[in-house]
Amino acid sequence: MPLHIVWQNVADGEESLLAVPLLNAELILTMAGEIITDASWHVGGELTKTLSPHAVSVQSYLLNPMQTELHVTLLSQGSVYANTVWSALLAIPIGQVETYSGLAETLGSGPRAIAGACRNNPYAGIIPCHRVVAKRGIGGFMGQADGEFVALKHRLLEYERGLGLDRE
CATH class of the missing domain: 1.10.10.10 (Winged helix-like DNA-binding domain superfamily/Winged helix DNA-binding domain)
Structure with a gap:
């Protein structure tokens, strides 16, 4: 599968939010530097029109998952x-x-x-x-x-x- 996840134990760096519009919703990526610490859906409201390059990569993968490779770094969390x-x-x-x-x-x-x-x-x-x-x-x-x-x-x-x- 073209989804590649690297797990990190610590997330440091400036926190930012990236919005990825898809199917009348937005996937909001909470970032700490280059590490995603949360990726949750939000519905309602106006959708983002201008996307960062990282958001475009995520959107491309979600729209065409078998033809698009996505490399993400996620914060390791949970039991x-x-x-x-x-x-x-x-x-x-x-x-x-x-x-x-x-x-x-x-x-x-x-x-x-x-x-x-x-x-x-x-x-x-x-x-x-x-x-x-x-x-x-x-x-x-x-x-x-x-x-x-x-x-x-x-x-x-x-x-x-x-x-x-x-x-x-």
């Missing part, structure tokens, strides 16, 4: 368990989904614990927690059971399905 779940999320192919219970079975855990790790994912725009769904329905997204973030989850999944990658 050992959360990191195990987040690694499993990275293994879910683009255009496909896994259920909370299916992922729980794979990891020898419980569905609620998986949901908690997804909810606490500081890199929701890079580590694809939107690809985890309920057995019946879409499930929540970014701590919401319905509303704007769940609508964004629908858009993200539909966009990825439209890429046709699950048929290769």
Whole structure:
């Protein structure tokens, strides 16, 4: 997969925010120097029109993930368990989904614990927690059971399905 993550234990440098517009939302990257310390979705409001080169790279990857390489440096955070779940999320192919219970079975855990790790994912725009769904329905997204973030989850999944990658 063309996503390359380098994990750093310490983030220093001047803090800045980068906005990456996508699917009527923005992925806000919180940076400490060159290290991303948070990548969370925001919905509502006016979208950024001028993008930094780094934001353009992230946007290009999100729009065309199999044709674009993305190299990011992320701050290592979260529990050992959360990191195990987040690694499993990275293994879910683009255009496909896994259920909370299916992922729980794979990891020898419980569905609620998986949901908690997804909810606490500081890199929701890079580590694809939107690809985890309920057995019946879409499930929540970014701590919401319905509303704007769940609508964004629908858009993200539909966009990825439209890429046709699950048929290769």
